[in-house]
Amino acid sequence: xxxxxxxxxxxxxxxxxxxxxxxxxxxxxxxxxxxxxxxxxxxxxxxxxxxxxxxxxxxxxxxxxxxxxxxxxxxxxxxxxxxxxxxxxxxxxxxxxxxxxxxxxxxxxxxxxxxxxxxxxxxxxxxxxxxxxxxxxxxxxxxxxxxxxxxx
Numbered sequence: 001x002x003x004x005x006x007x008x009x010x011x012x013x014x015x016x017x018x019x020x021x022x023x024x025x026x027x028x029x030x031x032x033x034x035x036x037x038x039x040x041x042x043x044x045x046x047x048x049x050x051x052x053x054x055x056x057x058x059x060x061x062x063x064x065x066x067x068x069x070x071x072x073x074x075x076x077x078x079x080x081x082x083x084x085x086x087x088x089x090x091x092x093x094x095x096x097x098x099x100x101x102x103x104x105x106x107x108x109x110x111x112x113x114x115x116x117x118x119x120x121x122x123x124x125x126x127x128x129x130x131x132x133x134x135x136x137x138x139x140x141x142x143x144x145x146x147x148x149x150x151x152x
Contacts (some may be wrong), residue, residue, distance in 0.1 A: 006126070036057075078093075094132060102115040102116055
């Protein structure tokens with residue numbers, strides 16, 4: 001783990017970039033979530049993605065992206081990638097000196113627990129700073145046990 005309690009590591013390699021968007025404000029997020037749901041529901045692969053799995057991934061994407069919009073610096077680049085068995089979300093912004101910092105000692109209703117949620121819901125996660133940008137990422141595996149392989 002990095003100094004912040006959030007692992008400092010580059011995102012894993014070998015993922016094909018399949019979706020990209022550049023949100024500029026928090027008000028963009030409802031549209032982003034809608035487009036991701038539509039895209040992922042239409043994505044074919046060796047395993048069909050269940051509606052529950054898609055909602056879980058959208059939640060992770062929303063948390064990482066909203067953190068970048070609140071605490072990072074524009075432009076914000078949101079990318080989705082897949083290796084056909086896992087999905088990778090990367091969010092890059094122009095604030096390399098502002099790493100993700102999980103909330104500590106905050107009242108439960110005060111917010112700030114999204115990074116803990118991401119860590120609990122994903123297969124792997126981390127952040128990496130290079131040059132004039134920072135990338136926060138999360139990986140969510142597609143489990144054949146949790147997803148339907150038949151047409152919906």
